[in-house]
Amino acid sequence: MSSSPQSDALLVGRIRAGESEAWDELISRFEGRLLAFVESRIRRRAASEDVVQETFIGFLTSLPNYDVARPLEGYLFSIAAHKLTDHLRREGRRPALPLAVGSSTPGEWDLPGSQRPASSIARSGERKKLESAALVEAVAAQVRRWKEQGDFEKVKCVELLFVRGLPNKEVATRLNASEQTVANYKFDFLAKLRALVKQHGLSQDVFPELYET
Numbered sequence: 001m002s003s004s005p006q007s008d009a010l011l012v013g014r015i016r017a018g019e020s021e022a023w024d025e026l027i028s029r030f031e032g033r034l035l036a037f038v039e040s041r042i043r044r045r046a047a048s049e050d051v052v053q054e055t056f057i058g059f060l061t062s063l064p065n066y067d068v069a070r071p072l073e074g075y076l077f078s079i080a081a082h083k084l085t086d087h088l089r090r091e092g093r094r095p096a097l098p099l100a101v102g103s104s105t106p107g108e109w110d111l112p113g114s115q116r117p118a119s120s121i122a123r124s125g126e127r128k129k130l131e132s133a134a135l136v137e138a139v140a141a142q143v144r145r146w147k148e149q150g151d152f153e154k155v156k157c158v159e160l161l162f163v164r165g166l167p168n169k170e171v172a173t174r175l176n177a178s179e180q181t182v183a184n185y186k187f188d189f190l191a192k193l194r195a196l197v198k199q200h201g202l203s204q205d206v207f208p209e210l211y212e213t
Contacts, residue, residue, distance in 0.1 A: 008072035016063065016165040027056065030073065034080050041084055051087050055080040061190075064161045064168075138196035142189065153177070157185045 011029075014022035034055055039048040058079045059066075066075065146154045153175060160171045161182075168186070172179045 009068040012063075012066065012068055012072065012165075016163060018163060026059075030076050031056075033073075034076060037077065038080060038084055042087070047087065051080065051083050054083045054087075058083060064165050066165070134197045135193075138193050141196055142192050154185050154189070157182055158189050161186055 011022055011026060015026060031052060034052045035048055038051045039045060042048055042051070055076060059076060062079070143155055143158070146152070157171060157175060157177075160166045160174060161168070166174075168179050168182045172182045175182065
């Protein structure tokens with residue numbers, strides 16, 4: 001599928017609106033090129049798939065602060081470069097090739113194998129099901145807990161941050177709260193989400209970032 005700033009903005013908007021089909025489309029559109037980029041550096045398929053998975057999780061985590069005016073492909077490859085660098089550091093290795101991904105030169109990411117359909121290199125359906133089920137259950141559980149406790153400001157804050165994609169400052173204005181309060185709510189939510197997902201006892205291969213110190 002061809003990509004343009006307009007189509008990328010629409011796709012991100014759909015993801016922010018909670019459309020699971022949009023998330024699948026994002027993976028289908030970019031996973032093959034990301035994997036080719038990472039695998040060309042570390043030459044191991046399983047490790048490369050883990051880095052790409054961390055890239056998508058990193059994108060989801062940073063989504064509230066993503067500016068749709070920024071090219072989506074370049075943004076994803078920037079995250080991938082950081083995740084790749086982290087991976088190499090954990091292994092005690094230094095990058096063998098430059099990891100800078102700032103250029104948007106056409107064809108820059110046309111690495112060997114990048115034209116393979118995403119379905120041929122996608123993570124297993126089972127892993128995706130585990131990820132989705134764990135996240136959906138964890139989010140629902142935490143929101144339900146806050147509602148039962150009457151913490152509706154926290155619920156509204158999370159909705160504005162992660163569903164509407166608003167920055168902390170604007171959320172603070174809408175809630176008539178301080179930016180520090182919003183940051184605290186955000187940190188609390190992510191920490192509780194991490195703890196709830198961990199309770200599933202999933203392998204570190206499914207959510208590597210949950211086990212990073």
